[in-house]
Amino acid sequence: MMNVILRRATVADAAAIAEVRINSWRATYRGMIPDAYLDGMKLDDSTAHWTKILEVASDKVCVFVAESEAGIVGFASGMMLQEEKFGLNAELTAVYLNQDMQRSGIGRRMVQEVAQACQARGATGLLVWVISGNKAARRFYEHLGAELLIEQGFNWDGMDLQEVGYGWKDLDLLSPALPVARKNLH
Numbered sequence: 001m002m003n004v005i006l007r008r009a010t011v012a013d014a015a016a017i018a019e020v021r022i023n024s025w026r027a028t029y030r031g032m033i034p035d036a037y038l039d040g041m042k043l044d045d046s047t048a049h050w051t052k053i054l055e056v057a058s059d060k061v062c063v064f065v066a067e068s069e070a071g072i073v074g075f076a077s078g079m080m081l082q083e084e085k086f087g088l089n090a091e092l093t094a095v096y097l098n099q100d101m102q103r104s105g106i107g108r109r110m111v112q113e114v115a116q117a118c119q120a121r122g123a124t125g126l127l128v129w130v131i132s133g134n135k136a137a138r139r140f141y142e143h144l145g146a147e148l149l150i151e152q153g154f155n156w157d158g159m160d161l162q163e164v165g166y167g168w169k170d171l172d173l174l175s176p177a178l179p180v181a182r183k184n185l186h
Helices: 011-028 035-039 043-055 106-120 135-143
Strands: 005-008 061-068 071-085 088-097 126-131 147-156 159-168
Touching: 005 106, 011 035, 011 043, 011 061, 011 071, 011 088, 043 061, 061 106, 071 106, 071 126, 088 106, 106 126, 126 135, 135 159
Parallel strands: 088 126
Antiparallel strands: 005 061, 061 071, 071 088, 126 159, 147 159
């Protein structure tokens, strides 16, 4: 098992984050999202998106990367919500890992980091949205103790999809059982 550290993302990480996201979407969402959409995802567009997020990052948004000797292998992001949803005031907006790093415990560690960062800003609960057909992600969140809150339709870039919302009403349930290697987290 290679050594992986978690740290706050910087603007310099935008391209690597974009690459992880695109590769994860292409590996995970085939059969759920049209191939033409997945194949048409552009690294430059995604990099620009993540650059903007990281440039304007405030204390309401947090982005962490998982980094190994090989580079960035995953990332997670979260934010405080302006208005509560389902009684939850923060959202886990992304958790993506390179396929070869999945089921290694890194995803759990990233969720914990986002939860702790949001909790430090006053979060009492955390919401996450998942495409309904993503059974692996659903099992992952359920394994972490998330409660299924809702299933609904939504529109993403002109595509009608189904999503489920999961939530943790007690962020202490996400406290890490083991110490996490940390660098530049605060």
